[in-house]
Amino acid sequence: MSPEKTPILEVSKLVKRFGGFHALDGLSFHVVPGEILGLVGPNGSGKTTAINVISGLYAPDGGEVVFDGASAGGVASHKLVHRGINRTFQVPKPFLSLTVRENIQVALAYGGATGAPSIAELLEDFRLKEVADRPAADLNSAQQKMLDLTRALATRPRLLLLDELAAGLNPAELDWIAGRIKALAATGMAIIVVEHLMGFIEQITDRVIVLNAGREIFEGTLATAVREPQVIEVFLGGEHAH
Numbered sequence: 594m595s596p597e598k599t600p601i602l603e604v605s606k607l608v609k610r611f612g613g614f615h616a617l618d619g620l621s622f623h624v625v626p627g628e629i630l631g632l633v634g635p636n637g638s639g640k641t642t643a644i645n646v647i648s649g650l651y652a653p654d655g656g657e658v659v660f661d662g663a664s665a666g667g668v669a670s671h672k673l674v675h676r677g678i679n680r681t682f683q684v685p686k687p688f689l690s691l692t693v694r695e696n697i698q699v700a701l702a703y704g705g706a707t708g709a710p711s712i713a714e715l716l717e718d719f720r721l722k723e724v725a726d727r728p729a730a731d732l733n734s735a736q737q738k739m740l741d742l743t744r745a746l747a748t749r750p751r752l753l754l755l756d757e758l759a760a761g762l763n764p765a766e767l768d769w770i771a772g773r774i775k776a777l778a779a780t781g782m783a784i785i786v787v788e789h790l791m792g793f794i795e796q797i798t799d800r801v802i803v804l805n806a807g808r809e810i811f812e813g814t815l816a817t818a819v820r821e822p823q824v825i826e827v828f829l830g831g832e833h834a835h
């Protein structure tokens with residue numbers, strides 16, 4: 594990352610509780626424009642919850658989310674989309690009876706962003722041209738993920754949150770989508786990637802935050818993370834693992 598850049602997102606001491614359980618327990622980190630940040634950690638460590646709070650799906654119970662210099666914690670998702678935050682879902686939820694093209698059209702209209710990519714570009718860039726006029730229900734899971742991504746990109750986000758986009762893709766598809774994600778970051782988009790596939794994370798991220806039990810236990814490159822005893826312990830099981 595470029596240390597001289599001002600962060601576009603700053604998360605401080607974020608807390609999210611479900612009943613008495615702390616899914617996020619004082620999480621702090623930042624992302625700068627053009628950076629690809631990986632959020633990694635064992636199952637249940639709070640990665641998706643972090644994305645859900647930053648994207649406005651859940652209001653935080655404590656701490657702050659600042660996007661582009663203004664408070665964004667507890668702001669509704671649709672408002673955040675218009676401010677420049679959008680995301681993909683672990684399980685995409687397209688309008689199943691609409692065609693791929695129509696799904697993208699809806700997202701473009703919803704976003705109303707000037708300078709948004711065209712439908713033709715999105716279909717081409719994310720290999721959906723052949724299925725453009727098929728209902729989303731006909732797509733395989735990789736294509737559904739790509740459609741979900743194009744719908745997020747149609748709103749021209751400055752911060753893009755990717756929740757397990759790579760899960761289920763084959764090695765050739767992984768290489769290809771890694772290239773696409775890097776190309777998006779090269780335009781200045783900040784990208785947060787939640788992913789279990791460490792090879793993929795290594796390929797695309799500048800930096801990772803390792804979470805355990807809703808807290809950061811490491812921040813730095815993945816190459817350094819994998820040599821940290823505490824990181825090894827939470828991934829392999831031990832007294833810190835949950």
Ligand SMILES: Nc1ncnc2c1ncn2[C@@H]1O[C@H](COP(=O)(O)OP(=O)(O)OP(=O)(O)O)[C@@H](O)[C@H]1O
Pocket residue numbers: 611616634635636637638639640641642643
């Ligand atoms: N809506 C919810 N209601 C109750 N508990 C929840 C809810 N969402 C998440 N949790 C709990 O919060 C913890 C963190 O979940 P989260 O999905 O953020 O983890 P994760 O790191 O993304 O895990 P995974 O890698 O398995 O997707 C888990 O124990 C989960 O059961």
